[in-house]
Amino acid sequence: MFKTRIIKALLAALWFMVLTFPIVGIQVNTTARNINWRWDRIASMGIGIFVLALLWNWCFERKALGLPIIKKLPDSFHYSFNELQNRPLFKKGLPIAILAAMLLMPLVSSIYQTNIMISAMVYVILALGLNIIVGLAGQLVLGYAAFYAVGAYTYGLLYHYFGLTFWACLPLGGLAAVIAGFLLGLPVLGLRGDYLAIVTLGFGEIVRLLLLSQGDITGGPRGISNIPRPSFFGMKMTLDQVTNYTYYLVLAGVLITILVISRLKNSRIGLALQALREDEIACEAMGINTTRIKLTAFMLCSCWAGFAGVIFAAKTTYLNPASFTFMDSAMILSMVVLGGMGSISGVVLAAMLLILAPEYLRAFSEYRMLLFGAVMVLMMIFRPQGIIAGAHRDYHISENIREKASPEDEEGNADSAERASA
Amino acid sequence: MNPVLEVKKLSRYFGGLKAVSEVDLSIAPNEIVALIGPNGAGKTTFFNCITGIYEPSEGEVLLHANGTTTSLNGKKPHAITALGLARTFQNIRLFQEMTVLENVMVGFHCRTSAGIMGALLHTPAALREEQETIDQAYGLLRSVNLHNSYAAKARNLPYGAQRRLEIARALATSPAVLLLDEPAAGMNPFETRELETLVQRIREAHKLCVLLIEHDMNIVMSMSDRIYVMEYGSCIAEGTPMEIRHNPKVIKAYLGEESHA
């Protein structure tokens, strides 16, 4: 058993060394006509793949046995953790502690740090917005950056041509994105899942290409610069103050988003969206107008992207089409995938992780997109529910309903076996 | 008595193939009607035409419910459900990752009205409606004896219980006609008997009529008021269980083999 595993891993290592040899092992300078043979890289590739192959096989063996990939913690620990989780102090205390830390952070951190945190939180808003349509409704949308761009450019252009302020543009940006979402959503939301993904991707690219080519209006690849930061009743603020102000603004945005999404998730509409994700035909058979509900979700999600776009424009003060590529859409999607479709805390955590980790681990930043890609593949294979699976709500059933013994029960039907097992 | 559901000369073609051809069918209030026939006779296609998944090629489907008559031709499945026609599926289609209670709550969607704003602002009306939905869903679960596992995920229920949950979910849409597609498939004899009493109880409690497709002859013969027999897309016989049992055409086409088996 052990021996076959080693042999398998060795073969995999050999296979990958040969496979990656031309791209990894050779670098040619065609003009200077010299070849750089990089045997060291091939060797480390072999060692790396050997280890990974062992891990890979081990993971599959565990998956086949139905075991979790990461060993469960010992029962005693698990028990005490559950205990802790259920304590009111922990349940209420943890969010309050996190919130307090978030509130205090800009007071102690540098502008640079605060700015990083602001961009991470903008991504949290974006990822939670995308989570409505991808996570809750199960509709894969690949052109999310387009709606983000619509919001951002709404602010950029309205400021540039009409001098409108951030606060005037925030609702307008959301509105513009909703209109874009409606116009795209109406014809395409009837499409099958994978076609919908591609159509939205096509739409996203069209928006970006139009922003590029309509240089007279949008500034083309140069974009729009000198967009003002958010204002506070026309007060003059130093850079330090305005950064902190933006920080609190975005933090409030995150909190509102979390509130909205969690309420939506548990509502009548949210349940219908989840049903849609689970089984579209059965959902339709429950009397739910799937096209309309999809459109609702799509518009809400694009609205959120629009808000985030306006905030992004105000934060960076500079816009160009390069910020709204397919890679940006894919990055936000990978946050939703990593976090767990439909899981709010998971998506928040994943967005923070994916933005902050490359900022603080410099060595890691070069490999950032490589890892995003790998994460998407691995999550789908080993943990499709994400790092934190969506929690189920506890429903409260009215006492009188719960207590009431139904007449059917008294008839003494033959369900006792079932009841015993339940 | 006037029928609740009336199907007139319904046909459905796929290319040159006549999957269903000129089938007439009607169901009176409070009646349990069975649709039987060998595999591939077109029973499920017939169901799909009535419920709007396929558009009928010819013929008409009329629903007489709530004092009005509506043609179901060309209506979308969700609109048909809202008019009072609910169904279950041959291969169970529950919302697997959702809880048992949530599955039934989804069924109430077309009978409730809370919108996005109500949900986001937690308006009193929306909250009240939600609590009513929860309670009614729990009540339905009790009537199919699943109330004790209301918080379980649907996928974790045993097979027979999943079938009953599908029925409860269909009942949540408050139908006038309930269509059951092979409800006893894969059940053991004990569960089948349970199902029989359940369907009869539902008919009484909810004042509805039932159309079912079923292969299990025992359950069909003992519970249905009338039976339609389909073969090669056409309806070859119609009558009470006793009449069907003695219909030479049916014996030849279908029951003949069964009774020897």
Place this chain on the structure above:
Amino acid sequence: MEQLLYFFELFFGGLTRGSIYALIALGYTLVYGIIELINFAHGEIYMLGAFTAMVVAGVLGVYGLPSAAILIIAALCAVVWVGAYGFTIEKIAYKPLRGAPRLSPLISAIGMSIFLQNYVILAQTSDFVSFPQLLPELPFLEKIGSIMGESDFIILVTSTATMIALTLFIRYSKTGKAMRATAQNRTMALLLGIDANKIISMTFIIGSALAAIGGVLIAAHMGQINFAIGFLAGMKAFTAAVLGGIGSVPGAMVGGLVLGLCESFTTGYFSGDYEDVLSFGILVLILVLRPDGILGKAKVQKV
């Protein structure tokens, strides 16, 4: 006369582009036909083909082989290696997801696509690299040189030959027949003793090899490549596949040519600015209006 010449120039330019799109589109269509997956990483396969050929050609160029020999060896290496990439990618990213919800393999494919782009950035470079000038001079083209260059001619001949070979392979070889059977009905093919896993692997290898040929041809034609060329080419080829009806082999060929001609004529007679917008526009419109394509048949959904 001038106008007619210009028309033919655009026409052959469109055919050249179109045949490349068709080569890549075949990979999408073959895979979709068998496992109903949009192999999002297919554009990256094409890009890997161009890079492998560039590296091999570079090495051989330093040792001073004749350019025609270099081109053939580089193309063969690209086909072999990229076929192996296709095989490996399927084993890692798609095989474990058989039977998973429909969107899981698509997300996995998107992940794979991002991974491969960055793999090339890290292993080679994120800049454009020049592809050696390897195409032989063809004196007999001099007379019509204004409407068709050497590279156009070679691309047209090679891709036509490849597509004929593929058609014959699918129609007459044992593997080809098994592929068609699997595409029509996987369960039935399984019952008849066809090893579905083997067929799926074969499909990925063949599709990748076709994309590699496309990659080498376009790299030789354009003269420079970078890690991102796969995305746009992949999207356009996918458009071509959908245009012809995804899953249909002749459809992919026709779709590729139609798209190539459309692009060439709009660029030539209107403006080059909207070339990419046009193909994405076609993609969106065709999916919305006629998702089964020009040659595809509408499918009945089973309940």
